[in-house]
Every structure is written in structure tokens, then in C-alpha cells.
Amino acid sequence: MEIDALWYIELKNGNENGLNRFMKLYLKPLSFFAYNIVQSKELTEELVVDAFLKVWNYQEKFQSDQHAVRFLYQVTKNACLNAVEKNKHVPPFDYELDNLLIYDDTDIQQQIIYDEFLQQVEKELAKLSEQQRNIFRMSCMQGYSTQEICLLLETTPQVVFNAKSKSIKHLRNVLDKPNNWFGVILFSCYLGN
Template sequence: MATIEENLTNLRLGSESALSFFMDMYSHNLHFFAYKLVRDKDTIPEVISESFVKLWAHRTQFFSIEELKSFLYIVVRNSCLDQAKKGRERYAHGQMEEAVLLPNTDTDILTKIIHTELIALLGDALEKLPLQQAKIFRLTILEGKTTAEVCEELQTTASTVYFARSKAISALRRVFLKKNISYYLLVIFLLFS
């Protein structure tokens, strides 16, 4: 299997399979990012598709994965801003009952990009945990369910929930420490942003 760098080179050379590689790699994150901006499920697939069409058109300009990723996020952000502008224009002309309004600050956009990347990072880390630990972590930490609710849902005991959650947190802490990300800051950021 080709590495990211090899796929980047192949993309510049016009390989459609390299484009598919990057579509698989970034579509989910871009979809999540776009949804945080416009919250309109109907327009998001078009926005994401458009971003990859533009990536293909500019494929010879990317010499690092960071450039490619930044380009995709900027294209999606701009498309979402355009969608919001169209929504506001329709609202102003009486054609729409509710307008989708976006805050237009770079800080807010950067926060949403960081949030998207952290969610992806957390998702990848959770996939590497044993199934029971990952499920209990999602239910207790991400969904905020009580131990009793989790016990009832999973038909297990409170001690199993405590043990699995503790093991999951320890494993995730190690993963994020390797990446120089504080586990606690990550959870706070994800829960309150």
C-alpha cells in the first residue's frame, strides 16, 4: 500500500486512485467540519464533492500533506460561508423562514477545525481499544450517561463499567501523551466546544 507521501506525489502526477485515497482519508472529517458550520445535511455532500473537484484542479500545487489538508478545509469553509450567505439572501427576500447564520471569525473556524481533528484522533484511538472499553467510554464520557444507565443498557455491573472506563482512560491518556496532547484538555475541549 502506498504511503501518504507516495499518494501525494501520485496525485500531483494525475492519479485518480491517489485522489480516491485522499477522499477516503478526509471525507468524514470534512463532512463533520461542514456540518458544524452549516448544519444542513442536504448541502454538505455537494460541498465535500466540490472540495475534491477543486483539489483535483489544483493537484500540482501540493507538496506536503499539510498544504493539501489546509486547502481542503479552506475550500469547505468558503463553500459553507457561501451557503450561509445564500441562506441569508433568501431570508432577506422572504423566500425562507429560517436563515442559517455563521459566525465569520477566523478564531471560530480554527476552533471548529481543531475540534474536527481532535474528534478524528479520539475516534482512531477508540477503535484500537477493546470493544467493551470503547463502548463504555463513549457512553459515559462522550454521551454523559450515568453508570446505572450504562449498566442497564449493556446488561453489566457497575464494577465492570468502572473498570472498563478506567482502563480506557488510561489507554487514551498514553496515546495522547505520546502526541503531546493533554487527555483532560482534550475531553474538556470536545465536550464544551
């Protein structure tokens, strides 16, 4: 995981540039993470903004850049779970922010890695044709069968097979670099190939 350490130093010193850099690095992956829980774009935006505000309010308590990132994800996860519970008309669970500062959740770290991997995949998918992108997403990310894709896109199984093969080949070529073992491992686990 590449991290620009300058954001952490600036954030810790109360410089808004640090917060801006931090937001630039984590806004998309955090939004993806939150959306997967709450399934609402508007609510996701609100919860993510609140999470960054909490990071700003607790900036002096962080012991490292990774500590700040874990805190950001944990605060977001808790807010998302509270929002989901609230929509079920159940009183939300009260989380103590000070306890989150020392909480180290491996699930959060795994989610961060997974979100960064998906960002890398999405970046590479943008280089493919629209048809290849759509078929890859439907097949590999959304779990549609070839037959379902054919019905939805009004195409043939051969077109689906070709588009999926080309997109997987492209992703493997990009992710299967000697200096990108991280991408290779995740890509193989992700596709199960």
C-alpha cells in the same frame, strides 16, 4: 501528522490515484469538519465532494502537500459558511479560489489536528463496550451531566462513573505513549484532566 507523500506527487502530476489516496486520508475528517458547520449529512456529502473536485481542478497550483490540505479545508469551510448563509436567505459571500491558494489560516490547521485527534479517539472507543462508548460520548463529548445520563440510559450514577472511568483509563493508556506526545497533549486539553 502522518502523510503518505506519494498521493501529493501523483495528484500534482494529474494522476487520479493521487486524488483517491488524498480522499482516503481526508474524507472522514473533512466530513466531520463540514458536518459540524452545516449539521446535515446530505449537504456535508455534497460539499465535501465539491471540495475534492476543486482540489483536483487546482492540483498544479499547490506548492506542498500541506498547501493542498489547507486549501481543501478552507474551500470546505467557505462552502459550508455559504450554505449556512444561503439557508438564512442571505446572499452568500463570494470567495476567490486563487486567493485561497495563498491563504494560510491557523484555525484550519488547528481544526485538522483536532479532527485527526477525534478520529484517533473514535478508533479507540470502538474497542470499548457499547455502554462505555455511549457514556463517554455523552459525558465527555456532548456535555451531559451524570444525572442526565442516568435518566437517558436508565442507569445509576455508579454505572456512569465506572463506564466513564474505564473509557478514560483506556484512552489514556493508548494515548499516553512516549512516541505519542501529540495524543497526550490533546487528550489532556480535551478532557481538562
